Amino acid sequence: MTVTAPVLEIDVKPLPVEGRPKDFSGAIGKFEFSATGTPERVKVGEPVSMKLVIKGSGNFDRIGQPPLDEPQGWTTYSAKQGFSGNDGAGNEGAGTEGVKTFDLPVTPTVAKATMPVFAFSYFDPETEKYVTLKSAPAPLTVEGVPVIAAPAPATANSTVTPTAEPKTPAVQDILANLPDIGKASAAFGPSLSPAVFFSILGAPVPLVFAFIAWRRRRGDAKLARAAALRRERAGMISQVKNAANRAEVFDAAVKAVRIVAQIENGALPDDDAAALLGSRKIDAETQKSLGEIFEARTELLYAGAARGDDRISDTERDRVMEAIASFEKSPRR
Structure with missing residues (x-):
């Protein structure tokens, strides 16, 4: 026996275009x-x-x-x-x-x-x-104060003539930047302004020695601070090289960038990517790579990602190391 069901007509209407919100994804x-x-x-x-x-x-x-x-x-x-x-x-x-x-x-x-x-x-x-x-x-x-966007990298159409940078020898690892002690001068002259220099010459001898001691202590403290930051940076670089998961690698990479910037620029916010990346004249590729690292680090720290199982590949680790090295070699602003 054959049973035939009645034919049902279904009127399928397309969703209207008029009034459709831009963020509509198809929910009905x-x-x-x-x-x-x-x-x-x-x-x-x-x-x-x-x-x-x-x-x-x-x-x-x-x-x-x-x-x-x-x-x-x-x-x-x-x-x-x-x-x-x-x-x-x-x-x-x-x-x-x-x-x-x-x-x-x-x-x-x-x-x-x-x-x-x-x-x-x-x-x-x-x-x-x-x-x-x-x-x-x-x-x-x-x-807090607003986050200022990082300056856009120079383009081919830019009218600013870039300053020629000295050639840097090829390196096999990331090197720490030495503090800039200024250009050497063949002529002898005071490192202070003329007014301060000659006022010191006319001061009593004890005051002169006190001033010299103060200058030396300030210089020693500055060098000690730079040395401490370099040791901290070395620890972060070691973590980038050896940490097993992405969250730890990206966190150490961001801290390494912050330390490099602090060596010459003073204290900067830990998570202020614009301020950190804006402290150096980095190229577009480096800015893109570091921006992605900052964003990935924030997602992994705050979005509830499974940090223990999120292992990082050798290729991704190498990309992080290259981005940090490029940032370090870039000239200061």
Whole structure:
């Protein structure tokens, strides 16, 4: 016996183009959206841990990381995603009821008064309209000065004539930069301004010796500080060479760059990539490589990545070493 089912006609309508939000990723259904962040007080450059929650019914597999509604003054990173379906099978397909979460760090680059606001858009098949939901702007205190963008590397069209740099012999490893003691002069002359120099000549002998001792102590302290920084840098370079996972390698690399910059520029913020990279005239490739290292380090430290199992390859380690070496050999600004 043959049984024939009645023919069902299905009217499939394309999603309307009119009114489609820019951040629409294909989510269709009924959803609710919320976001929470901690802590409520940070400094510029410190991350706020955001948790985005989307719950409802629909095709969760088409829901990607919601974007910032106003991205100015924020730096976002890749989120750790999670999904819990009511059927317990983890199916994110059409018609599924459940909850999808996104955990990610967001770093303020300027002072802010509220938590970052995220937007999520979906299509409601009942009303046949697009809906955009935004998270509530919860209070947040951000202290500190704004992060200044690193200067862009010189291009071929630049009108500035670069200063010829002396040739540097090829090296097999990263060398520490010696402090610049200035150009040698064939003529004898005082290292102080004429007014100070001649005032010292006219001062009593004990004052002259006291001044000389003060200058010597200040010079000794400066040299001792530079020597301590070089020892610290050597330790960081050793960690870059020997650490097993990416988080430790990238963390040591960022600290090594900071130490190299501090040897000649004084104290600089640990995580201020713009200030650190801007302390030297680095080429575009080095700036790109170091920028990626800074970003990867922040993600691994704050995004909840599995640090113990995230081993680094020899190729990636060599790339990190080359970027640090290029930074060290670049001239100071």
